[in-house]
Amino acid sequence: MSRYMRLFGWTLALFLLWMLFAQSFDIQSLITGWLVAGLVAFVNRDLLLSFANDLHVSRGNLSAWIKYTGFLIIDVFKASVQVAELAFARRLALNPQFVAHESKLKEPMMRVFLANSITLTPGTISVEAPAQGEFVVHALTDGAAAGLKGWHIENLLVEIERRH
Amino acid sequence: MIATVIGIAFLLGGLFFFTAGTVGLLRFPDALTRMHATTKCDTLGAGMVLVGLMFFEGGSMYLVLKVVLLIVFLWVTAPAAAHYMARAVYRTQGRDKHAGGD
Amino acid sequence: MELTALLVTCLGLMLLTFASLYRAIVGPTPADRVVAINVIGTKTVVVLMLIGYIFQEVPYYLDVAMVYALISFLLTIGVARYIERGTIV
Known part of the structure; x- marks a missing residue:
């Protein structure tokens, strides 16, 4: 899996976490959540990319x-x-x-x-x-x-x- | 009814372990031994009380998920915080017992 | 019966918090105080959840409890670092 695909996966996971916390499905919350999840995934990209590999779950x-x-x-x-x-x-x-x-x-x-x-x-x-x-x-x-x-x-x- | 009884049992068990941790905190002789008491008993006590709360009504699926998240967070951070504190105490006071470190 | 159990647990935890406060005030070294305050933080998180269930306002109190748990963890890390190195950053 390429780098970008894995970062996209992390963004999706963070977005689901946001949905869990926000508990609302209106359009404003969805857009904000997606943007914030992307930003967090981008800022922490080095940590996140190595984390899944380090965790040793197979x-x-x-x-x-x-x-x-x-x-x-x-x-x-x-x-x-x-x-x-x-x-x-x-x-x-x-x-x-x-x-x-x-x-x-x-x-x-x-x-x-x-x-x-x-x-x-x-x-x-x-x-x-x-x-x-x-x-x-x-x-x-x-x-x-x-x-x-x-x-x-x-x-x-x-x-x-x-x-x- | 059964769920309520199980929930109450969990709550009281958690309260017992919290009490044990606090008694240890007050009675044990130095900072590191006090850390032993608080880390284990408080982690288990918090976990048990929160699990007990999940048996009570008034919780949706969302809430149960969030409470599970809170329990996992407490269980991951408590030993990390205790380790960090213990290391700080060891490096500032216990240098004479073990040569080494950096 | 449910409410009684919640109230008993809540009040018991509050009493234990005050008992821990003794160690936070008297505790001979800074490490003792931080351990005591860490304990108080964990108890506060649980008490917040219990209050949420007592007043039937779980979602609001749950969010507060989560943020409190995060801040309590950060506080411990910060003070431990200060004890070890003499600076926080």
Whole structure:
């Protein structure tokens, strides 16, 4: 697909978003929306053109993506329950620490996904997430720090990257 | 009727997680640990309350779509904001624990 | 019953907002304050949605909530950048 076709697709997507927000179908709103969508797509053309490619969604790994989303929601639930347990405990049983974490992921966008997943799941927050090199993670307890090795969500992301 | 009960359950669950997050914010010892409490519990709490609202009447298809958009936005931005804050704290205070950075 | 649940959640969230305000005022470091204000922002978004459902004016409050979520995110990024580098731009 050529550059212009892809920019046109983005303009269409932005126009649909505009329609979702505006909720009116009169001629003035349609014309304004089309112009604004085109302008936004034009100004952000470099970002938008590389974004779809960076996102790593293809027919081969769609099932892995769905699995990843499901596991992420379950893990966020577990994380919140764990924080609730820690917060309501009679005595605070915390051992905050920084941990270095080496990741097998190569693509920058997949590393962003890994950093966001680390932040949302039990007991860990990503602190440094560089494009290459190792992550620095802040862990709330010893168990959370140990659980980062061979973590199932990271394995899923590796699988997504491999199948793309 | 069933929808209303499910919606109310979601609302109260969300309120519980918000409470846990706030207690963590008030009790935990330093900024990074407080961030742990708020990021996870508030993200899940907001998601649960908004999902619960979708079960109530008075919403058209448009509104449901927009609420879903709002939930996705909150779920994407909350960890990003927390990561950025944590990095700022780490780079200004925690330099002695790990050599490196730039 | 529906309305009661909405009111209870709304009032509970407002009380929690005031509790978070303690950390925003007292919090020893700037980072603590920003975390507290971020939390207050998320709660405000949810409270706006609840108020919309209570008054049966969802579309208007939904738009306000979305813009508030955007601004709250930008605020956090701006202050984090200021803490890290000493300037915003």
